[in-house]
Amino acid sequence: MYVEALNEAIFEEMERDGSVYYMGEDVRASIYGASKGLFAAYGENRVLDTPLSENGFIGAAVGSSLVGMRPIVETLTSFMWVAMDQLISQLAKMKYMFGGQASLPVTIRAVMYYNGGAAAHHSDRSYPMFMNMPGIKVIVPTFPEDAKGLMKTAVRDNDPCIIFEDGNLGGIKGDVPDDKDEEFLIPFGKGKLLREGTDCTVVGIAGGNIHAINAAEKLEKDGISVEVIDPRTLVPLDKEIILKSVEKTGRLVVVDPAHKVCSAASEIISVVTEQGFWNLQAPPAKVAAEQVHIPFTQALEPLIFPTEEKIMNAVKGTLE
Amino acid sequence: MRIRLFESALIECQKLGEIVGSLHTYIGEEAVAVGACVALNDDDYIAGNHRSHGHPIAKGGDINKAMAEIFGKRDGYCKGKGGSMHLADFSIGILGESGIVASSVPVATGAALASKLKNEDFISLVFFGDGASNQGACHESMNLAALWKLPVIFVCENNQFAVTTSYKDSVSVDHISDRASAYGIPGVLVDGQDALAMYEATSEAVNRARSGQGPTLIEGLTYRYEDHSLGLASVRRDQSYRSDEEVEKWRKRDPIEVLKSNMMKQNIITQKEFDEIEEKEKISVEKAVDFARKSPFPEPKELYDDLFTDPIEYA
Numbered sequence: 225m226y227v228e229a230l231n232e233a234i235f236e237e238m239e240r241d242g243s244v245y246y247m248g249e250d251v252r253a254s255i256y257g258a259s260k261g262l263f264a265a266y267g268e269n270r271v272l273d274t275p276l277s278e279n280g281f282i283g284a285a286v287g288s289s290l291v292g293m294r295p296i297v298e299t300l301t302s303f304m305w306v307a308m309d310q311l312i313s314q315l316a317k318m319k320y321m322f323g324g325q326a327s328l329p330v331t332i333r334a335v336m337y338y339n340g341g342a343a344a345h346h347s348d349r350s351y352p353m354f355m356n357m358p359g360i361k362v363i364v365p366t367f368p369e370d371a372k373g374l375m376k377t378a379v380r381d382n383d384p385c386i387i388f389e390d391g392n393l394g395g396i397k398g399d400v401p402d403d404k405d406e407e408f409l410i411p412f413g414k415g416k417l418l419r420e421g422t423d424c425t426v427v428g429i430a431g432g433n434i435h436a437i438n439a440a441e442k443l444e445k446d447g448i449s450v451e452v453i454d455p456r457t458l459v460p461l462d463k464e465i466i467l468k469s470v471e472k473t474g475r476l477v478v479v480d481p482a483h484k485v486c487s488a489a490s491e492i493i494s495v496v497t498e499q500g501f502w503n504l505q506a507p508p509a510k511v512a513a514e515q516v517h518i519p520f521t522q523a524l525e526p527l528i529f530p531t532e533e534k535i536m537n538a539v540k541g542t543l544e
Numbered sequence: 545m546r547i548r549l550f551e552s553a554l555i556e557c558q559k560l561g562e563i564v565g566s567l568h569t570y571i572g573e574e575a576v577a578v579g580a581c582v583a584l585n586d587d588d589y590i591a592g593n594h595r596s597h598g599h600p601i602a603k604g605g606d607i608n609k610a611m612a613e614i615f616g617k618r619d620g621y622c623k624g625k626g627g628s629m630h631l632a633d634f635s636i637g638i639l640g641e642s643g644i645v646a647s648s649v650p651v652a653t654g655a656a657l658a659s660k661l662k663n664e665d666f667i668s669l670v671f672f673g674d675g676a677s678n679q680g681a682c683h684e685s686m687n688l689a690a691l692w693k694l695p696v697i698f699v700c701e702n703n704q705f706a707v708t709t710s711y712k713d714s715v716s717v718d719h720i721s722d723r724a725s726a727y728g729i730p731g732v733l734v735d736g737q738d739a740l741a742m743y744e745a746t747s748e749a750v751n752r753a754r755s756g757q758g759p760t761l762i763e764g765l766t767y768r769y770e771d772h773s774l775g776l777a778s779v780r781r782d783q784s785y786r787s788d789e790e791v792e793k794w795r796k797r798d799p800i801e802v803l804k805s806n807m808m809k810q811n812i813i814t815q816k817e818f819d820e821i822e823e824k825e826k827i828s829v830e831k832a833v834d835f836a837r838k839s840p841f842p843e844p845k846e847l848y849d850d851l852f853t854d855p856i857e858y859a
Binding site: 276277289313318326328329382491 | 565589591620621622623624625626630632633634639640642643644647648649650651652653654655657658660661662668680681684685687690691740819849850851852853854856857858859
């Protein structure tokens, strides 16, 4: 499962490299699962429970990375707002601002809980904002093996990496390569073809891929052949795999659980429009979250996010 | 002395139009950085703020590279990409200055955390102002450092004004050092015009930090002679927030003069030796200006350099 895959990756990387340490709130008790067993295995100097001071401890992670440590920081996307000064003014900018002197091998696990009645303060999907900020690598795994391989790559990468983990995928099952394979690394900027098709390309972000695959299977019955692509990382973005697919299908739908204005979908559509315009046979479509805060009530929240039905309609729209 | 002459040269170069952007001078506050940095080892770390020409120089930074950086030249510390508010020299423990007040306080705390996690001997020290002392980053860091007994020294340079707002109008206690009691750490109020007093207070804090007793908050009470920022017309204020008499009063306790007279009283230095040092430093600052002037600007093709350690391409 997704969370177990992350747990395996963290164990392997902490075992491999003594400068890797883990910090966050309630991580020793592992209330979210991914840090399970770490404290027992590595003790208080490598597994740190922090006070509720996101700006303070993310800044401390940044400072420690400047002098040789490789922190993995666990947090929720919604708590990152209080740490934006350290995330942006320091983590993203230090290397460039200091003419390359700094190296900041910091991995941030940013869990996104949404579509579960968590309301506006606990339902953020903020990766587009970090795509907009130079200096940060943005990772959005959908499947357990990708979560594992990308997490391991992030820990070994020498730059700030934020892994946006879709909380709705925590229980998603999937094959993960033999856990003895400690070198199972997935390179950044390499998208994955989830499903071949010829009529329309659907690019899914994080949990958006699950809906995209389900929609594609249903559309197959209607005789519509959908290709589904998971970019896996947004910065860097594998534009080749997307452009190549659109060259074949001529159509593009992007499924993005983030708010639709200046979203990952906006950027992907922009890339295809600028660099693959003459291959398009219909205007690209965006299936992204409504541009409104997340209401608590179950009467309204489900209206916000991408669904199979919305995706199916969007695909059909490109074929009209 | 070197800091004073360096910044005096900066002011002249700015008037000549050779330096663009804002310039936050440290003139009048030099004893804080000098006293504190002398108490550190070469492998200890410091971090600073927007008013940080003095800190790296006090830590032993190269004034040629610092000057070239402030000129925006390629031979500068940060290849011209950082400028006046972002000098850094990681090779000698200068973890960089931060333009956002208090933003480097968590970073320095993190360097101290690394020392503890790696079980090493180095410590870190961070300079920040009275204005920064009101930021949450400061308080979160002091709590973390006290909680984890981190080898970090918090040096608040209380120059008494956050741009134009007096600390008396923005700090809820009489002295910023009083805030240490909230974290169960020592808070020390020091005469920030006296480099020796700063040295002694910092040395004690260094001993505490290195022996695993945790952080110390030092408040150096000092004064900036110049305006908050030179160069940006919009940031220049009228001087109504402080009187000429007040500025004059502080100028009379100039940190260089205080140190000089202390040293002369103790027969450590003669006027002649002092003059020789001044002359030598003047020449080195002139050389730094010359170095900065002759250094090339970065090329347009260098725009994207140094964004990542493991480079990627943006789509």
